[in-house]
Amino acid sequence: MVHGVAFGDAMGAPVEKLSAAEIRERYGRVTSLRTAWHRDGQSEDQRKGRVRGNGITTDDTAMTLSLMRIYEREGRHLDAWDMAEGMVREIAWESRWVPELQRETPLIERLFYPEKWIFQRLQLSACDPRQGGVGNMVNCGATMYIAPVGVVNACNPRAAYDEAINFAEGHQQSYGLEAAGVFAAAIAQAFVPGTTLSEVVQTAYDLAHDGTRTAIGEIVAAAGELARKGAEADEVTDTFHRLIAPFSPMGDNVSHGPEKAGLATAAYQPSRLLSIEELPLALGFCITAGGDFRQGVIDGINSGRDTDSIGVMVGAILGAMHGPSVIDEDDAELLDSANRFCLSESADRFTTAAQAIIQGDEEAARARAAQRAAIFAQDKKEAAE
Template sequence: MTLDAAQGGPDLRGRIRAMVHGVAFGDAMGAPVEKLSAAEIRERYGRVTSLRTAWHRDGQDEVQRKGRVRGHGITTDDTAMTLSLMRIYAAERRHLDAWDMATGMVREIAWESRWVPELQRVTPLIERLFYPEKWIFQRLQLSGCDPRQGGVGNMVNCGATMYIAPVGAVNACNPRAAYDEAINFAAGHQQSYGLEAAGAFAAAVARAFVPGATLDEVVRTAHDLAHDGTRSAIAEVVAAAEDLRRKGAGAEEVTEVLHRAIAPFSPMGDDVAHGPEKAGRATAAYQPSRLLSIEELPLALGFCITAGGDFRQAVVDGINSGRDTDSIGVMVGAILGAMHGPEVIDPEDAALLDSANRLTLAADADRFAEAVADIMEGDAARATDIAAGRRILLQTTFERSAE
């Protein structure tokens, strides 16, 4: 199936390949500098522009590194969970909801063993996941709660948003459906503005698949479908980014201004590391709120704008801004990958991502694309049936009115 061959643009398979590449590329670019501030990145690296970058924790002992390795193309849980969601779609061949989080995703993270690049061994992914993602197993298997309530009580973060791009692909060209499905599925994992961002991001990815879509249309879609603090944060960051773009601002000014724009909605700031000094203190950044937003999605949209939609520049600018660099890179990469298609895939980068992580990203993307095509064809058949039924209802209604 090709969605847009008539327009001469990338087809569905090509866009999905580019989206998946964008996820892995943005993730691996940001992973070596995650949790550093922008100033710390400048001090240590100058500016990170290549996948072949050493992790800032290289040289620490294994305990300090939590047994992990990063750098030189290694991806994190963002990519691993994105691939997990793609496998669930490939197996089910239908739209997903919270019950699939409770079955498919629990199996993927807790009961399937695969190569985990950061741990350099074959193991269930849960051994690598952060606590808000381990929550999926805790709530949906060990606690056995209603899947729709799985996210209740979880630490609010970007964990659902970081892997939700495949929902946008499944609902390509239908942002409202992407938003709804992302919310239905990720409700088994996240709550509040952590859930809201997942819906808005999936919608943006779905809009990016529309042939000829502009970046302005993609950004406006995310804003218009978002609610509460997420919508307000997107509006503020986008307004700032558009002004910076008009001024031709440099990278340091862009980061400073965008961080200032997101600050009222995200108390996180540069203090993103967890340690014993924070024991017993739950920060406001991770509590449910209708006023707050995760940082990563609004900032990702902002960097897309200031880079003028240029894939590589937007990823590089985003990951050099510090903080949750890998997830910002993932969101930028997914949106612009889906929008531009295979032209964003550098063969050398793609080869490094595959070799460093023991992956076959193009083949994984193609298998997922086949499932997406099947789901789309089912959607089209249902839409035809619905339209036919409505025509009959309308026709008979007005015929009776005429009598």
């Protein structure tokens, strides 16, 4: 799952914010981690001092690893107070190598405004952690890094949904928050031994609410039909974008500029009718790829727009389903070297923490079962008397 996050992120990063048509015009089709960033050749100011391409990951992976470290430190399930303490520490007060900036620095120096808001709201404003979330300022927000919640709740999608909502309400609200819960649930279901992609998708649909549920339903239905007839990638992308348009304010123009001042505000307000687009699209690309890990990521990131986050969601779901078979040795080595981390070691440490948390859950469940059995036994005794 961890390699799936990083691979999908690094695959999508060079083409993020391009439309599908712009990707086709510039690249033909992106199929490798060894891809140059579309902003290469621009000035440092235009690039905001960042570098991408050839395996470099973005904030999606960095915040996923941050969440994993919080679980490792705490050794328990998390809630909004852990967002206020653990995530604030991770993004604002810990210096680590930030690949896009090519230097050690607090992650907040790289984050977009909505993720910086975690620090501003929860530390500088000292608000109640449960009220830290503000709107849907970023299209996918907490969903891009929430996959570890699905791991510590492996095989228990409802618990994963609830914990993701409890934790991420310190970051977002409304349909951005809803998607985080649904994505975590999909990851939890993906870990069920022998589960099918249909079961993962059905779990996501069953637990989703409001516009998120409707959007998933429409994309999934179309994806099944497209898969049956063997539709080409361009037709899949065009169909998905047409269907997601009523739910998502994004469109092909994902950059903010002065021309959008005062115009996009309503689209980012809380809504029961809207959905972020990345999660429904990611589920759709999983289906049209027939559950194939690499094909799903490639199809997703070539669809344009928020490509790195779509890649993360496809990669995490199918990585959790298929396990180590998805990891190409050359890709794993490039990811480690380009980003100065060791994903296998990070995954091992997190696995140890997740296993301990799950074991604790099982022991607590057995204790509750024994207590309930004692109640029933007492009831029977009293009834007999």
